[in-house]
Amino acid sequence: MRHTFDYPVIERPYKSVENRELMLYIFDSNVQQKNRPAMLFFNGGSFKKDPKTPVQFQHQADYFSSKGMVAICVDYRNGSDEGFVPTQAICDVKSAVGYVRGHSDELGVDPDNIVVCGSSAGGYITVSSIMFAAINDDEAYDHQNKAHLPNYLIIFAAGMDGVDIMKRRYPQLIEEANQLSPIHHIQKCLPTTLWVCGTADDLYEQNKRFIEQMKQAGNDITLKTYEGMEHGFFNYGKHQNKYFHLTKVEMETYLNLMNVIDSDASLSK
Numbered sequence: 001m002r003h004t005f006d007y008p009v010i011e012r013p014y015k016s017v018e019n020r021e022l023m024l025y026i027f028d029s030n031v032q033q034k035n036r037p038a039m040l041f042f043n044g045g046s047f048k049k050d051p052k053t054p055v056q057f058q059h060q061a062d063y064f065s066s067k068g069m070v071a072i073c074v075d076y077r078n079g080s081d082e083g084f085v086p087t088q089a090i091c092d093v094k095s096a097v098g099y100v101r102g103h104s105d106e107l108g109v110d111p112d113n114i115v116v117c118g119s120s121a122g123g124y125i126t127v128s129s130i131m132f133a134a135i136n137d138d139e140a141y142d143h144q145n146k147a148h149l150p151n152y153l154i155i156f157a158a159g160m161d162g163v164d165i166m167k168r169r170y171p172q173l174i175e176e177a178n179q180l181s182p183i184h185h186i187q188k189c190l191p192t193t194l195w196v197c198g199t200a201d202d203l204y205e206q207n208k209r210f211i212e213q214m215k216q217a218g219n220d221i222t223l224k225t226y227e228g229m230e231h232g233f234f235n236y237g238k239h240q241n242k243y244f245h246l247t248k249v250e251m252e253t254y255l256n257l258m259n260v261i262d263s264d265a266s267l268s269k
Helices: 054-066 086-102 121-131 162-169 171-180 204-216 239-257
Strands: 010-017 020-027 036-042 070-074 109-119 152-156 192-198 221-226
Touching: 010 086, 020 054, 020 086, 036 054, 036 086, 036 121, 054 070, 054 109, 054 239, 070 086, 086 109, 086 121, 086 171, 109 121, 121 152, 121 162, 152 239, 162 171, 192 204, 192 239, 204 221, 221 239
Parallel strands: 036 070, 036 109, 109 152, 152 192, 192 221
Antiparallel strands: 010 020, 020 070
8 A cells, every 4th residue: 555745755664574575765855864853644544444654744844854753654554454443553553663763773763852742642552552462473683672663752632542542443352351441551661752742632631541550650741731622633734733833843843852953953843
């Protein structure tokens, strides 16, 4: 499955599974440099039969590529794949991060400076890929070496109640739903995290509760809220792009603070 982007991308397969070649769509800043920070974007809306695609984050990816990052929109298994279940997508997150880290030299990536950004369902699978070590489908996978773990995390309003998700969408997984539910497994495990959510989002109260509990467990999470904003408010093309730009600045400020990108970089583009 190929996707059409508004910007030039380099297509690179990172995994072949079930007759499906999963791709990285790499936004190359044309700067031939090594040891650049990387950011992998995992789109939302992927559990539906007619899912969103990696194109969702293309404008953010293009922007952060212009800041010297290796920005990558990641294709992963989703609701359009026959027999899809969320554990497959969780495995794909681990495979994508592990691939980028394992091929860091040829990609020009600093293996110790990898950011993962996920929205909605993409946020659920990225958090779950960090929290649930036993979920994998890669023979070379070894959760002990931590190759699949990002160094930084950015989440846009993601459902953290796996029991609720499985009840609504995947009743065949209800018996194991608790084991796929981040909010039922509070622990110190996440990298430093920026979490973005609108106060009118149906997930807002759940996200706030999850973050409070995770912070009590020792996780470093910054919650940035946007008053009155709904689910997906930050997407390019919504609200005359006001919140696309505001959240882009919020992400850049966070990455500057973490010294992921140059603190002198302009925030005004």
